[in-house]
Each structure stands twice: as C-alpha cells, then as structure tokens.
Amino acid sequence: MSLSGGLALALHGLLLAGAAVLLPGFADWAEARLGHGPVPPAFGFWHELRRLARKETLRERGAAGPAPLLPAARVGVLAVAALLVPSFAAPLPGAGLGDLPTVIGLLALARGLSALLALESGLGFAGVAAGRVVLLGAVGDGGLFLAGFAAAVPAGDAGFARLAAAPWPPAGWLFLTAALALLALLATGRGPFGGGAAAGAPAWGEAALAEAALGEAAGEFAGSGRDRALLRFGDGLRLVIWLDLLVCLLVPAGMVAPGAGAAGWAIALAAWAAKAALFTVGLGFAARGGRLSPHRARAAAGAAVALALLAALAMLAARVPA
Amino acid sequence: MGYDGLSAQARAVPLAPAALALGVSLLAVLAALALLARQPAAARAARWGGVAVALAGIGLLAGALLGGGSAGSLALPLGLPGHPLLVRLGPRDGLSLLAALAAGAVALAASEEPPARLLAALAAALLALLAADPEGRLLGVAGLLLAARGGGNAGRAVAVLAVFGAGAAASGTAVGTLLAAFGLAGLLAVLAACAAEAAETAGAAGAGLAATLGALVVVQGLAHLALPASAAQAQGWFPVAALPAGALLGLGGAVLGLRGERIGAVAAGALCAESGLGVLALALAAIARDMDRPATLAVAATGAEIAGLTASIGAGLLFLLAGRVRARAGSGRLDALGGLAGRVPRTVALLAVAAFALSALPPGAGFAALRRLLVAGADIAAQGREGPALAAVLAVAAAIAIAALSAASMLRLWGIASLGRPRTPRAAGAEEKAQGDWPLAGLALALLALGLVPPPAGGPGAARLALLLLALLLLAGTLLAALWRRAGRGMREVEPWDGGRPALPSWLPFGDPAGQVSAAGFAWPERPRWARGRAWFGAWRGAVRSVDAAGLVLALVAAGLLLAALGARP
Numbered sequence: 001m002s003l004s005g006g007l008a009l010a011l012h013g014l015l016l017a018g019a020a021v022l023l024p025g026f027a028d029w030a031e032a033r034l035g036h037g038p039v040p041p042a043f044g045f046w047h048e049l050r051r052l053a054r055k056e057t058l059r060e061r062g063a064a065g066p067a068p069l070l071p072a073a074r075v076g077v078l079a080v081a082a083l084l085v086p087s088f089a090a091p092l093p094g095a096g097l098g099d100l101p102t103v104i105g106l107l108a109l110a111r112g113l114s115a116l117l118a119l120e121s122g123l124g125f126a127g128v129a130a131g132r133v134v135l136l137g138a139v140g141d142g143g144l145f146l147a148g149f150a151a152a153v154p155a156g157d158a159g160f161a162r163l164a165a166a167p168w169p170p171a172g173w174l175f176l177t178a179a180l181a182l183l184a185l186l187a188t189g190r191g192p193f194g195g196g197a198a199a200g201a202p203a204w205g206e207a208a209l210a211e212a213a214l215g216e217a218a219g220e221f222a223g224s225g226r227d228r229a230l231l232r233f234g235d236g237l238r239l240v241i242w243l244d245l246l247v248c249l250l251v252p253a254g255m256v257a258p259g260a261g262a263a264g265w266a267i268a269l270a271a272w273a274a275k276a277a278l279f280t281v282g283l284g285f286a287a288r289g290g291r292l293s294p295h296r297a298r299a300a301a302g303a304a305v306a307l308a309l310l311a312a313l314a315m316l317a318a319r320v321p322a
Numbered sequence: 323m324g325y326d327g328l329s330a331q332a333r334a335v336p337l338a339p340a341a342l343a344l345g346v347s348l349l350a351v352l353a354a355l356a357l358l359a360r361q362p363a364a365a366r367a368a369r370w371g372g373v374a375v376a377l378a379g380i381g382l383l384a385g386a387l388l389g390g391g392s393a394g395s396l397a398l399p400l401g402l403p404g405h406p407l408l409v410r411l412g413p414r415d416g417l418s419l420l421a422a423l424a425a426g427a428v429a430l431a432a433s434e435e436p437p438a439r440l441l442a443a444l445a446a447a448l449l450a451l452l453a454a455d456p457e458g459r460l461l462g463v464a465g466l467l468l469a470a471r472g473g474g475n476a477g478r479a480v481a482v483l484a485v486f487g488a489g490a491a492a493s494g495t496a497v498g499t500l501l502a503a504f505g506l507a508g509l510l511a512v513l514a515a516c517a518a519e520a521a522e523t524a525g526a527a528g529a530g531l532a533a534t535l536g537a538l539v540v541v542q543g544l545a546h547l548a549l550p551a552s553a554a555q556a557q558g559w560f561p562v563a564a565l566p567a568g569a570l571l572g573l574g575g576a577v578l579g580l581r582g583e584r585i586g587a588v589a590a591g592a593l594c595a596e597s598g599l600g601v602l603a604l605a606l607a608a609i610a611r612d613m614d615r616p617a618t619l620a621v622a623a624t625g626a627e628i629a630g631l632t633a634s635i636g637a638g639l640l641f642l643l644a645g646r647v648r649a650r651a652g653s654g655r656l657d658a659l660g661g662l663a664g665r666v667p668r669t670v671a672l673l674a675v676a677a678f679a680l681s682a683l684p685p686g687a688g689f690a691a692l693r694r695l696l697v698a699g700a701d702i703a704a705q706g707r708e709g710p711a712l713a714a715v716l717a718v719a720a721a722i723a724i725a726a727l728s729a730a731s732m733l734r735l736w737g738i739a740s741l742g743r744p745r746t747p748r749a750a751g752a753e754e755k756a757q758g759d760w761p762l763a764g765l766a767l768a769l770l771a772l773g774l775v776p777p778p779a780g781g782p783g784a785a786r787l788a789l790l791l792l793a794l795l796l797l798a799g800t801l802l803a804a805l806w807r808r809a810g811r812g813m814r815e816v817e818p819w820d821g822g823r824p825a826l827p828s829w830l831p832f833g834d835p836a837g838q839v840s841a842a843g844f845a846w847p848e849r850p851r852w853a854r855g856r857a858w859f860g861a862w863r864g865a866v867r868s869v870d871a872a873g874l875v876l877a878l879v880a881a882g883l884l885l886a887a888l889g890a891r892p
Contacts, residue, residue: 053810054811055811056812056813057813057814058815058816059815059816066663069800071803071807072803072806072807073800073803075800076798076799076800076801076803077796080792080795080796080799083795097791097795098684101693101696102689102693105684108683108726109684112683112729115733116736116737119738119741119839120741120742121742122660122742122837123837124837124838127839127844128839128843130737131843131844134733134844135730135845135846137726141726142719142722145696146718146722149699149703149715149722152700153700153703158700225810226807227807230806309719315703316712319706320708320711321706
C-alpha cells in the first residue's frame with residue numbers, strides 16, 4: 001500500500017463516519033424544509049446518537065442466543081460495505097476485496113440481520129414486517145444486481161474503480177438512473193417510502209415496509225441505549241453507501257486516483273460534497289409527494305426490476321453490432 | 323479446449339476405479355443385509371460397515387487427490403449380454419465422489435433411521451457418478467429413485483426415468499443431449515419432492531440423502547454433457563436445454579423453499595435452488611467454450627462445481643438437522659418451533675452455517691458460486707454476439723432471482739425456528755444432547771471452507787483470498803462494535819416487552835402461540851391478485867397429475883428405444 005493510498009483510505013473512512021452521523025439528520029431537515037410540517041434541527045441525528053450512547057442498555061430477561069450481537073454485527077457488515085465503495089478516490093487499497101455484487105450481498109446481509117432482530121423480539125407485528133421487508137428486499141436486490149450487471153458489462157468488470165472509469169453516459173443511462181433512484185428510496189426508507197420523524201408520523205405501522213422503519217421498530221422493541229445507537233448508526237451508514245453507489249454508477253465525474261496530489265484531492269472532495277448535497281436535496285424533493293401505501297411500494301420494487309432489465313437490454317443493444 | 327475441474331486444479335485423480343466399484347458392491351450387499359435382517363445387531367453392523375466402506379473410499383480418494391496420477395476405466399462383469407457396465411474415474415469426478423462419500427458416511431453415522439435406504443441411496447449414487455455409459459447411469463438413477471421412493475411421486479419418477487432413458491438411447495445426438503439434460507433436472511425435482519413429502523415420516527433421512535446425492539449426480543452428469551472430454555462430442559444445443567431446465571429447477575426450488583412449512587421441505591427447495599444455479603453456470607460454461615473463452619469457461623465451470631457441492635453438502639446438512647430438531651423439539655414443522663437458540667445452541671449454530679451457505683450471501687459458499695456465474699455472464703455479454711449475450715442476460719436474471727429468493731427462504735427457516743418464543747410447549751422443552759455432533763460439524767466446516775475457494779489465478783474476478791480477508795474484516799467490524807457496546811453505561815435486565823397486550827391467562831404459560839408470525843405469514847403476507855383465483859392452481863395440479871398418468875406409457879416407449887439403440891450399436 002502506497003502512502004497516498006493509505007492516506008486516501010483513512011480519509012475515506014473519516015468521511016464515511018462523519019457522513020453516517022450527519023447525513024440522515026440533513027436529509028430529515030431537507031425533507032421537512034421542502035415539504036410540510038415542523039422542521040427538525042439539521043444536527044438532530046448526531047445529537048440523538050450521542051444521547052443514546054450515554055443511555056443505559058436494556059436487555060430482556062431470559063434473552064439468549066445471538067440477539068445481543070445482532071446490532072453490532074449489522075454495523076460491522078455495513079461498515080465493511082461502506083469501506084468497499086469509493087467516495088472521492090478510486091481505486092483505494094483493498095479494492096480487490098469486494099466488487100459491486102459483494103456490496104449488494106453485504107447490504108442484503110445487513111437487512112437480514114435487521115429482520116432477525118425483529119423476529120427475536122417475538123412480536124407478531126415485527127415478524128410480519130420482517131417478512132415483508134425480506135421479500136421486498138429480495139425483489140429489490142434482483143433489480144440492483146441487474147442494474148449492476150448492466151453497468152458492469154460496458155466497464156469490463158464489476159470492480160468499483162473500473163465502474164467509475166467506464167465511458168459516460170452508459171447505454172440506457174436513464175433507465176439505470178430511474179431504477180437506482182427507486183431502489184435507493186426503497187432501501188433507505190426515504191421519500192415516498194419513509195415515515196420518519198420528519199413526516200411527523202409513527203415510524204411503525206403502515207410504513208413498516210421500509211427497511212429503515214424495520215430497524216427503528218426492532219430497536220424500539222429489542223434494544224435501547226447503545227444497541228439502538230448502533231442500529232441508528234447502521235441506518236446512517238446505509239444511506240452513505242447508497243450515496244456512494246449512486247455517485248459511482250451514475251455520476252463518477254470528479255473522482256480521482258489516490259496519487260492525484262493535494263489539488264486533485266481537494267477538487268474530488270469538493271465534488272463529492274456537492275454530490276452529497278444534491279443527494280440530500282433530491283431526497284427532500286422525493287418526499288414532497290407524500291407517502292405511498294405498502295402496495296405501492298411493492299409495485300415500485302417491481303418497476304425498479306423492470307427498469308433495470310430495460311437498462312440491461314439497452315446495454316446489450318448498444319454492444320451488438322448492427 | 324477443456325476444463326479439468328477443481329480437483330484437477332489440485333492434482334489429477336490417479337486411482338483405478340476397481341476399488342470404488344468394489345465399494346459400491348459392498349454397499350449394495352450391506353443394504354440388502356439391512357433390509358432382510360430382522361435383528362437390530364445386523365442392522366447396526368450394516369450401518370457401521372457402510373460407514374467403514376465410505377471412510378475407506380474417502381481415504382482412498384483423498385490420497386489420490388493429494389498424490390497425483392492418472393484416471394482409469396474398467397468394464398464390470400455386470401449388465402446386459404454383450405454390454406458390460408463401464409465405470410471410470412475421470413479427472414473431474416474426484417470431488418463429487420468425495421462429497422457423496424462424506425455425505426453418506428455422515429448420514430449413516432448421525433441418523434437414527436434403519437440404514438437400508440441410506441446404504442441403497444449411497445450405492446446407487448456412487449454407481450451413477452462412476453458409470454461411464456448412459457446405461458450404467460440410468461441404473462444408478464433408478465436406484466436413487468427407488469431409495470427415495472415417495473408414494474405420491476411414483477408416476478413422476480417413472481416419467482423422469484423414461485425421459486432419461488430415451489436420452490440415454492439417443493446419446494451422442496442433439497436430441498439425446500436435450501432429453502438427458504431435462505431428464506437430469508427432472509430427476510432432481512422428483513428426488514426433492516420425495517424428500518419434501520417424507521420430511522416428517524420415518525424415511526426422512528433416506529429420502530433426504532437420496533436427494534442430496536441426486537444433486538451431485540445431476541450437476542456431474544450435466545457437466546459431462548456440457549464439457550465432454552473431446553471437442554468433437556460437444557453439443558451446441560446444450561445451453562438451449564440447460565438454461566430453461568436450470569431456471570425452472572432453481573426458481574421452483576426457491577419458491578418451494580420459501581413456502582415449505584417443514585425444515586425438510588425447505589431443505590429440498592434449497593437443494594433444487596442451488597443446483598439450479600449450478601445448471602445455469604454450466605450453460606454459461608458451454609457457451610464460453612463455444613465462444614473460445616477459456617478463462618470464462620473455467621470461472622463458470624468452477625461456479626457450477628461449487629454450486630453442486632454447496633447444494634449437496636448444505637442441503638444434506640439441513641436434512642440431517644431436520645431429523646435432529648425433530649428428535650430434540652418434537653417436530654420439524656416451523657410453526658411448532660421457535661426460540662431454539664437458547665435451548666439447543668449447537669443444533670442452531672449448525673443450522674445457521676447450512677442456511678448461510680445456501681443463502682448466496684457473502685462470504686458464503688452460495689455467494690462464491692453466484693459471483694462466478696455473474697462474472698462469466700458479464701464476460702459473455704461483453705462480447706456483443708446477439709444469441710450468447712441474450713442467453714447470458716437471461717441466465718444472470720434467473721440466477722439473481724433464485725439467489726434472492728433463496729436468501730429470503732433461509733432467513734425465514736433459521737429466524738422462525740431459532741428466534742423469538744417457542745410456539746409449542748414441546749419446543750419450550752427442547753434439550754440438547756451431546757450425540758452425533760462431530761460428523762455434522764465436519765460437514766459444516768467443509769461448507770465454510772467451500773465459500774473461501776480462491777478464484778483461479780489469471781482468470782477474471784477479484785483477488786485470491788479476497789473472501790477470506792472479507793470474512794475477517796466483517797468479524798473485526800462486528801467485534802469493534804460489540805466492544806463499544808460493552809463499554810457503555812451498563813446493562814440492565816428488564817422483563818420482555820409484549821407489545822402492550824393484556825396479561826395472558828394462566829393456561830398459556832408459554833405465551834400466546836398465535837402472537838408471533840407464522841411460517842406462511844412470513845413467506846407470503848398477502849397473496850397477490852394473480853394468485854387468488856383457483857383456476858391457475860387447478861390447472862397446474864392437473865398438469866402434474868397427467869404427468870403421473872403418462873409416466874408408464876413414456877417408460878414403455880423409452881425402454882423400447884433403449885433396447886433398439888443397444889441392439890443397433892456395434
């Protein structure tokens with residue numbers, strides 16, 4: 001590992017940690033500002049994490065098995081996935097450890113851990129929600145794998161460095177963008193699929209289809225204190241992973257090689273910050289139309305798969321000589 | 323251009339197959355002894371004799387794999403007049419045989435069932451794996467179907483034999499390839515259906531082992547069809563058969579796994595799903611061979627091998643664990659379980675390993691197979707040739723759907739059985755016994771190792787040892803987060819929260835069984851509109867029944883074809 005590579009990796013890690021504790025709060029703030037209802041403080045998420053970290057952790061009497069480890073395991077999985085997706089520089093040291101399919105698999109693994117936490121709570125509501133989230137997630141993963149396939153074929157490899165360096169715009173870019181945007185909203189439980197604090201609605205109930213709501217509910221029932229802080233931090237990490245995935249697959253412009261020098265790094269960092277701001281505003285706009293019912297969420301997942309398949313076919317049509 | 327398989331990547335297999343043929347005969351004799359003997363001592367002797375034969379075979383094969391040497395073949399003094407049975411040990415067969423012997427030995431040692439069916443299934447599978455000609459393979463397949471016999475599936479079994487027999491009769495031609503491919507896929511579907519049907523009966527372990535070994539037979543048989551030793555024997559039609567066969571097998575298995583209400587039924591579904599991935603990978607390997615892409619061929623073929631081994635070892639472990647859960651908690655029905663993690667932790671840990679390997683999530687064995695399939699599909703699509711590219715996209719789409727549904731079904735299996743509260747008083751009284759742990763732990767270790775097989779050097783794909791390092795990173799991340807959690811302000815035990823429901827009456831001491839999600843509720847919360855009418859399901863059932871009725875006719879036709887082909891052969 002070269003010195004610049006190591007420094008870039010360290011900076012990438014710091015950026016991730018910072019964004020994971022700040023971005024969800026900014027997104028809540030943007031959603032409220034662009035929509036209706038009371039506006040929460042922009043740093044609300046960070047303050048909530050600090051408050052939870054200072055609280056006592058509650059443990060259910062007689063709880064056994066792997067349940068106490070699940071929030072930590074979820075954060076571990078999401079942190080590794082987040083480290084694998086480049087933010088401002090690529091390729092980072094250790095990029096060979098995982099490519100796009102690996103990250104998609106890790107996201108699915110983290111979702112599975114949330115669902116297990118909900119099942120461990122032993123509550124019917126949580127169990128049904130876990131089933132819905134897992135099935136909806138399976139459909140969404142199908143769309144995400146297909147979209148990744150459509151992006152990886154022109155790039156020649158599913159490694160993130162090659163994906164970011166692929167010719168832009170790829171064939172079927174519009175289909176790819178629409179599919180990934182829908183999947184990002186579904187997986188992070190934001191916009192029309194959300195029901196968080198910003199919407200002033202209970203995070204639990206009809207919005208249980210969104211994965212974020214499941215994490216929230218699982219934390220509410222099965223955890224407190226640092227357990228819950230870990231769950232919330234995991235939600236933040238997932239949001240950052242999706243930001244970096246969208247940046248890498250759709251708008252990689254501005255990303256540099258780790259050896260690009262201080263000026264190159266500054267420009268790349270500024271570009272990443274601008275993309276993050278755009279992402280936050282986009283989430284706010286997506287929430288303007290109000291929330292969708294669970295049935296619509298299922299239809300949206302199906303639509304995302306269809307769009308991803310169209311992107312794959314458009315890619316194919318562009319590659320086959322006339 | 324050829325591909326010699328994982329085992330040959332280590333060393334070529336040297337062993338003359340005589341010793342293995344002798345082992346098959348010994349196992350068949352032991353099966354007959356176990357079937358006819360009335361004394362328990364004779365059954366016990368047959369069981370442990372079978373374990374000894376399997377272990378000797380494992381030792382022989384392991385020595386051969388490590389020692390290097392050449393393959394060989396042998397004509398047995400059996401078979402039709404003028405047509406002796408040929409057995410051979412090719413460079414690609416070592417791992418399949420090793421896995422079959424290991425699964426058989428573990429099933430014999432760990433199961434509490436009478437050993438006759440287990441021994442018969444093992445002997446039949448070894449014969450099917452060793453047979454060099456289609457007739458021998460047909461005999462092995464018939465033995466497997468007999469060992470797995472399930473009352474409702476007899477007609478379907480005969481139909482599969484008929485298709486397979488017709489394929490054997492026309493072997494070497496395109497039609498023969500198509501029939502053999504569909505026959506093999508159908509064989510696994512029927513074996514899995516038998517295992518699912520027998521899930522709660524006395525013959526569960528026998529049917530489970532037959533299905534487990536069937537996956538190895540199917541993937542190895544299709545690999546021989548997809549990648550024959552000489553390019554002249556290659557059939558360009560193979561992907562046309564393997565793509566729909568693999569997709570149907572995999573998707574059907576994934577849905578069966580997601581809807582199965584017993585551990586055995588879920589295991590049967592997972593077996594088909596993972597084998598479907600293997601068949602799809604073989605289709606891509608055949609396409610890569612036709613396009614002259616040796617690196618892609620190696621990646622796809624390795625993926626198929628890993629999928630086949632994962633299917634057999636993982637689902638085999640699940641079948642054995644189904645019996646164990648039934649013995650410990652009184653039932654293998656998911657709706658009768660729950661909360662086993664705190665009561666039978668070793669069984670639950672083994673269940674977790676098997677479920678994780680079959681769920682195609684990183685860094686498990688199923689993911690290693692899926693990832694290779696994706697890499698091979700992307701490479702084929704990138705070449706820009708219309709037909710192969712479209713086939714690659716379809717294969718990838720089917721594989722993705724299979725993998726995603728498998729992950730959901732495995733999560734459902736493990737989560738509902740192990741977490742939450744017990745759903746019956748019997749499950750609340752489940753107790754662990756230190757009996758038969760080691761053989762099962764051996765299978766679990768093999769599964770874990772399978773996920774970490776490095777990609778071939780120089781081929782497309784990520785760095786070698788990547789998945790091992792990834793697994794270590796995941797552990798490190800989890801450990802750090804867990805340490806931070808422990809360093810907090812402290813932990814306080816509280817009464818479990820019940821969602822605010824009123825207090826339960828005294829006659830429900832284990833909680834309200836209806837208060838938790840059911841297995842069916844988890845898998846399919848609301849039936850979609852297209853599945854609400856009965857006509858669709860009725861038509862499906864009618865089609866399956868007509869297969870039963872047509873099975874006998876098909877069998878007669880195929881037997882005639884086979885005899886005609888044998889007579890016409892010089």
